[in-house]
Amino acid sequence: MHITQELVNNSEVPAIFEATFRHDGVLVQVDVLRRSHKKEFELIEVKSSTTVKPYHLLDVSIQQHVLRGAGIRVKSNHVMHVNRDYVFNGDLELAKLFLIEEIQSDRLLTRSAVSGILNDLYTMLSQPEPPNIETGTFCKNPYRCEFFEYCHPAPDEDDVRSLPIPAEKIGMLLHYGLTSISELPTATHLRLYWHFTNRECSKIDAARRACTCGLSVDEKLQSELAAIKYPLCFMDFETVAPAVPRFRGMKPYEPIPIQWSVHRQAHERGMLEHSAFLSPHTDDPRRAFVESLCKAVACARSIVVYGSYENTQLSNLSRLLPEYAATISSIQSRLVNLLSIIRENVYSPAFEGSYSIKRVLPALVPGMSYDDLAVRSGDQVASIWEQLCADDVGTVEKARLRKALLDYCERDTLALANLVDVLGEHADSS
Secondary structure (H helix, E strand, O other), X not given: OHHHHHHHHOOOOOEEEEEEEEEOOEEEEEXXXXXXXXXXXXXXXXXXXXXXXXXXXXXXXXXXXXXXXXXOEEEEEEEEEEOOOOOOOOOOOHHHHEEEEEEOHHHOOOHHHHHHHHHHHHHHHOOOOOOOOOOOHHHOOOOOOOOHHHHOOOOOOOEHHHOOOOHHHHHHHHHOOOOEXXXXXXXXXXXXXXXXXXXXXXXXXXXXXXXXXXXXXXXXXXXXXXXXXXXXXXXXXXXXXXXXXXXXXXXXXXXXXXXXXXXXXXXXOOOEEEEEEEOOOOOOOHHHHHHHHHHHOOOOOEEEEOOOHHHHHHHHHHHHOHHHHHHHHHHHHOEEEHHHHHHHHEEOHHHOOOOOHHHHHXXXXXXXXXXXXXXXXHHHHHXXXXXXXXXXXXXXXXXXXXXXXXXXXHXXXXXXXXXXXXXXXXXXXX
């Protein structure tokens, strides 16, 4: 803060980045404090979003409150955010990449309102116990709370919070004191008097059965799996979506497919053959991605994926590379969404209300997970790939990073193969 004050006092300094101030027990670091006059400043809050969000206004309100309390004359308030319509032409134009939107005072909280919020926080922090409030969607929106796991312990198998139904329906059950799946009313009662849908009731019935035998498998699973034809491929993509476009013609946050993994199986229970692609350099990888992928899945009658993301990325690539549109359309016509099959036909309390592959895999294929990998989730892929593309990373480190990405994507398609095998066993025995 001492350095900040020196810069504030120096009228020759046009702008201060991460200017630090403290007032009323609150410490803030202003992204950009731009001088508009010798003793007046413009406050600029920088956000990675493409629009001004309501919670951004709270950020600006608190920063303005602290700055004014610290004796800084704030002439105007602004939010700088990414311009979603910016198209990279090969030369980065920062003045076009970012938009600076002035925030009028009537959109900000008054000083008394900010003081009231701060007083409530001080009161809460002074208590010996955490506040006793119900959890809700605000626990994850706009940001996931750092105490999320503390307030959301893994539910018991009979806990209604493990049901794969909308959060508002679970909230309704809890509001009326219904905490156990086994004590819920009949499906007919839930439909008539609680306005539950047929789909939600079928999920609850499946959960009731699973509480007894550990796993509920619908009889339709066998016919859905029978639609999967050999030779078969299991396919997964990984993408990055940088805020700053990397290649000509791209917009901010436009996804770049950087790697794929394919396991091929000639017949049921046959040996798995693996192939993979990972962008080897910083050039645009999309054409090489498509060309290599088309060859890898050419002979497959069915291509198993988990979710709709691969299909969406294929559509994007078809628009970008129209000469491959027919081949890409052929791939899309052979896609089998394993997530939809499992969601509609399989339930286990071990899923804990989620059908993400990270929950489903260890529940259905015990002993198989991602815990032994250097990369364990898709959230890590972008940062690892950025390191891989950096010029100052040595050969040995690049090899390590490359292996980490390849191992992660390979585990995804190997997981799909194992899930199809296990589901086939359950379908035969149901």
